[in-house]
Amino acid sequence: MTKAQRIHPIDVILHKRDGLALTDAEIRAFILAIVERTPRKHLVTDAQIAAFLMAVFLRGLDPRELATLTAAMRFSGEVAYTEALNTFTIDKHSTGGVGDKTSLLIAPIIAAAGLAQPTPEGVPGICVPMISGRSLGHTGGTLDKLETIPGFNTQLSFPDMRDVLRECGAALIGQTPTIVPADRILYALRDHTGTVESPFLITASIMSKKLAEGLKALVLDVKVGSGAFMPTYEKSKFLAQLMVQTGEASETRTVALLTSMDEPLGRFSGNWVEVWECVDIMQGKRHPMSSDLIELSNILSGWMLHLAGHATTPEEGAELSDDILKSGAAYKAWLKIIATQGGDTTVFEDPASHHKPNATRVLKATQSGYLAAMDCKQVGWAVQRLGAGRAKPGDPVSAHAGIESHAKLGDRIEPGQPLFTLYSEDSALLDEPEQMLRETLQVSSSLVPRRPLVREVITKNNIQ
Incomplete structure (x- = not known):
């Protein structure tokens, strides 16, 4: 960028503050300035980043601005380049809830489906590069659950993750400092500036990390109800629509399911106890309190299998998912993933005794x-x-x-x-x-009707 073309952070802030649409160049320059800061090179200050966040919080972003912001954050650090595997890469993301451990079932289910139908190169036909987070606030975190498994390593580099995908069909890792570093910086300031709840900033945060995986498709589980992050059904739906819109703009097929979070999902809520519950299910031990967890996991897996071309409909995909669970193939895939990432699989022989x-x-x-x-x-x-x-x-x-x-x-x-x-x-x-x-x-004193587990499905074809 020449001196004449230089974009000043204050101009970006003022444009958004005044309700103007930011250019792609302005957004990219602002994100680049954030990640290139050093103690001696203050291209943009914390105060300016905070002002930008508040301007976005108050004014919002149009679809083009949001897609550009997400892409700029996505490419602010390392990306996975899973395209080199020549397979169908797909992931699932949940906005977070209580007892929400579907990822622990879905990753091995889809991995088992991919291992059953490998590509001509011998790579699993479907791969799940799953970058997960930690618990914060009232919601649980997949990484905290996985790290109760002795020896399990969630801090893999992208090259190491690709090796696990090639071998196992799924990899379960956490965000490292070099993956979407812009999000790490922005999130830390959002937490201190009253801008965490912005659906535009939430979308850019979630989607930049997911799209950095190099996905061909993504299924989103957006929670609604008293345990959801968003306070109302309408706001949850708006967030789902933004994420679908942003995913599709990046040429990633994206579907969002609005699912009930009015009570804990499944039997257990915690860390090891949730791993225990999922291992029981994969071993064929179906506790009555786990029926909603099994149903939702199959529905989400069904959509993933459908988008990957392994099922003609999501419903057919859900049936295939349950067959994979019942057959023990998901448990076999789970053991392979855990062992490949350094985990001790002997704890699954009697998970109750590990509690x-x-x-x-x-x-x-x-x-x-x-x-x-x-x-x-x-x-x-x-x-x-x-x-x-x-x-x-x-x-x-x-x-x-x-x-x-x-x-x-x-x-x-x-x-x-x-x-x-x-x-x-x-x-x-x-x-x-x-x-x-x-x-x-x-x-x-009287029976209250239960709400359906899946309230609504959002695709690119029904966004209002």
Whole structure:
């Protein structure tokens, strides 16, 4: 860029503040200035980045601006170049919830499907390069769950990730400092400037990391309900539409499912306990409390198999997914992924024995009726207070803290019936979460209809 063409950060801020559409050059220059900063080279200050974030928060971005911002962030660091594998790369992303461990089932399901039909080069026919995050706030994090597996390495470079994909069909890794560094910088300031909830900034953050994987398709699980990150159904739907629009603009087939998060998904919420639940399912042990988890995992996998051309419809894909689970092929793929990334697979021989909380308490029903409602976000905070989550980035998490659900919304309950079992590594941490759970549970004398697990599907063809 010549001196005459230089774009000043303050001009970008003023243009967006005044409601003008930013040019592609302005957006790219601003993101480049962020990632090229050094202690001696202040191309843009923290104050200017904060002002930019607030301008976007207040004014929003049009589809072109959002696509350009996402692309600039995507290419701000390393990208996976999974195209070199000559296979169909696809991933799934969830906006986060309580007990949401579908990734632990979906990755081996899709890997098993890909291993069953390899390419002529011997690479699995479908590959899942899954970059996951850690728990923050009331939501759990896939990386924290995976890192309860002794020896499992989530900090792989992209070349190492490609080797795992070539061998296993799926790789489960975390974001490194060189992957989408612009997002790391922007997110840290969003947390301090009241701009975290911007759907435009959320979309750019999520999609830049996912698209850096070199995907051909992406399935999004956007939560709605009391445990969702977005406060209303309408705002969750708007976020889903933005992400689909942005994915399609990058030539990645993108579908979003709006799914219910009014109660914890599955039987367990925590870290190791969620791994245990998924291993049980892959080993053919289907606990009644896990039925919603199995259903949602099959629905999401079904869409992935459909987009990859392994099923003519998502429904057919869901049936194929369940067949893969029941056959044991997903469990075999899981063991291969874990071993290849350095994990000790012997812990899966008896996952229950690996669960070692120091303190346990059972919360029981005090009246008869039907379990009618709960604030799922408060349930998530209860799990966090038991030690399973973190209040801020960098906090340690407990492998064995969490809760076990013994009833689902709509179930008939009686006095003395267990509703939750609380687990912690410190008995002093049990009282507050127990009170939080008691306060949020609502019991009704009449049956309350259950909401469907999938509320709506958003594709490029039905964006309003």
